[in-house]
Amino acid sequence: MAQRETKTRGGWRDWMTDRVLRGLIASALALPPRPRLALMGGLVRRVLAPLAGYRSRAMENLAHVWPDLPEAERCRIADATAENAGRTMIENYDVPGLLARMKDAPLLGEGVAAIEAARAEGRPVLFVTGHFGNFEAPRAALVARGWRIGGLYRPMANPFFNAHYAANMHRLGDPVFEQGRRGTMGLLKHIRGGGMGVLLFDVYDSAGVPIDFLGQPAPTLTSAAEIAVKTGALFVPFFGIRRADGMNFDAVFETPVPHGDPAEMMREATRRLEARIQENPGQWFWIHRRWKWRRQARQRSREAARMAP
Template structure:
């Protein structure tokens, strides 16, 4: 018998949110660098293993880079979980993130195009993945007077989602929640000459299979579609953490030329791949990016549908 799917919004979600709020409250009592180290350690040593995130990192690494030495797997896993913890707690101190963003370097071959777009009122879509800290890079630009919105995926726990999304709004408006209404709001914002951040490295069953680190991964083309519809620049950008895991650089790469939407997303994927290959510990390997079993199952279903009378 299939297990009944739990509805969200009940007492279990409320309890989890109480625990998360207590963790956030306690962490925010610490000086910022000690706070980041503490939450990074907690996720690396306690939370990550408890919810099997370390197993998921290992499975993803084995899927794309089979044969990695065990020591290298452990090193990457520790870096990934540490980064997850730091990125989480950073979002709950927006003034500190904005102040840090104002101090650290903003650079890259695409920065001049972004500055020109701002002067001309040309819309810009900043595309990135869950690498380093996209929010830190966004804060670096907001601290310099840019208005950069975004599209976020709501959390399944509605109590946690309430304060999580509030932080995204506090960094800079407008922020839209994923869905038809949010997407239409985003398009309207871009059409008016706005700028927004979009992350594309999440599994989406409706996406086009694009090779990512050597394995096909369903990838949405909506970013390219919106850019073509609105005339927006598509600029890959990354918040790359320093070795001390506190400082970072906001790096803006050359804009992706307009063209075929799939080819545009292939190029965006290549840019992210290059960053991951250079420093894999900064990418969030806990996501189920490939889901090879589901891809194979969906492919069999499509093949069966084609031959059925």
């Protein structure tokens, strides 16, 4: 087992991959912003996404939720997804640049007044969002204005890459916790003390509640809503919507979701994300294994077999 772990995590392949990625990131950051974004967006769209299977996975996901969508349109959305992913990655590695660009970006949406009032009162706020546009842009807009916004991050499987990825997460704002029981408890303590934090909820988790997402069941954790209810935190969906110029963003803060049953709160947050995806489908991360419908089918079969007489 130890030998197998060495080969899969922390071995020479991971080290080489990390060296290549570090070099690519450093080279891109040496360029001015506009050609940097064009380079990374084009590289992921034309090279990385097809080679790594990301494009085909996006096409499968699109066919799963929108089976009547013409293939040409699925191709367009899959390519836009890869372009946005490349731009987002390098944007989030240029923390000073992202903060500078978002400092004067207007805060939009009906939730702005609510979060400003909560800050003045010392009431905690828990922001929720999905892998849409650049999900760090609204947080950067607040941090650049002096707000302190914590969050959770999912560690990378490659430990060499994760070392600088995690450090970069801390550069945008603290406290930042690694996903897991300890990290969740740390974020809960921060929110309970009147702090603010961000959670992304659009990832598959077999322990989640089956909530329909774009018309298909997608297990979704209710922990974000549970934290909000336990701490009395305002529960606010926000979105960083990429503008047509490919560089700038609308930082939109929506009306807070009322407290209630955590599953219903997450259904409402899901509906808010669905509406954004319907408007700009190429800005959502279709590369994710969000539904894992084959695994869900196997799980349903096992459960049916256990319940059979």
